[in-house]
Amino acid sequence: xxxxxxxxxxxxxxxxxxxxxxxxxxxxxxxxxxxxxxxxxxxxxxxxxxxxxxxxxxxxxxxxxxxxxxxxxxxxxxxxxxxxxxxxxxxxxxxxxxxxxxxxxxxxxxxxxxxxxxxxxxxxxxxxxxxxxxxxxxxxxxxxxxxxxxxxxxxxxxxxxxxxxxxxx
Numbered sequence: 001x002x003x004x005x006x007x008x009x010x011x012x013x014x015x016x017x018x019x020x021x022x023x024x025x026x027x028x029x030x031x032x033x034x035x036x037x038x039x040x041x042x043x044x045x046x047x048x049x050x051x052x053x054x055x056x057x058x059x060x061x062x063x064x065x066x067x068x069x070x071x072x073x074x075x076x077x078x079x080x081x082x083x084x085x086x087x088x089x090x091x092x093x094x095x096x097x098x099x100x101x102x103x104x105x106x107x108x109x110x111x112x113x114x115x116x117x118x119x120x121x122x123x124x125x126x127x128x129x130x131x132x133x134x135x136x137x138x139x140x141x142x143x144x145x146x147x148x149x150x151x152x153x154x155x156x157x158x159x160x161x162x163x164x165x166x167x168x169x
Contacts, residue, residue, distance in 0.1 A: 010034040010091035010122070013042045013080045017050040018156045019061050020138055022130035026095035030124055031071050034091065039065065043077035051139055051163055063155045081116040090118045097131045 012027050016039075031037040041057050052060070054075055065071045076083040084092065092112065094105050102123070109121035125131075133151045142148050142160045149157065 007035040012093040013040040030093040
C-alpha cells in the first residue's frame with residue numbers, strides 16, 4: 001500500500017525586471033506540473049541596475065498571477081539555495097529561451113546541486129514566440145518609444161510607461 005501523497009513545491013527564481021510573457025509562459029506551464037509554484041523575485045547583485053524596486057516588481061507579478069491558485073510570489077536576497085533550504089523546496093524551475101542559455105543554467109544547476117544535494121533543476125523551454133525576448137530588451141524597446149504589447153501584460157506596460165516618463169523628461 002502506498003503512503004500519503006507528498007505535495008511538491010517548486011520555485012521559479014529570477015530578477016523579473018520586468019516580468020515578460022516569456023516568464024509568465026514558463027511559470028504557468030510549470031505550475032501545471034507541481035502542486036505549488038513559488039515565483040521568487042531575487043535580488044541579484046550582478047544585476048544592480050534594476051529599473052523597478054523590489055516592491056514594484058512584487059506588485060506587478062502578484063497582479064499578473066492573481067487568478068492562478070497554485071502560484072505564489074515571494075522575495076529573497078541571497079543565494080537561491082538558501083531560500084530553497086529554508087522553505088523545504090527540492091525543485092527549481094529555470095526557463096530556457098535558446099541553446100545559449102543552457103550553458104550558464106547548467107553551471108548554476110551543478111553549483112546549486114553541490115550546495116544542496118536534494119535540489120533538482122527542471123529546465124523548461126519557453127514558447128518559441130517568446131524565445132528572443134528578455135527583460136533588458138523590453139526596457140530598451142520601451143525606452144526608445146516603441147510598443148512592447150507583444151511581450152508584456154498591460155500592467156507591466158503601464159508601469160514601464162511611468163518609469164520611462166521620468167527617465168526621458
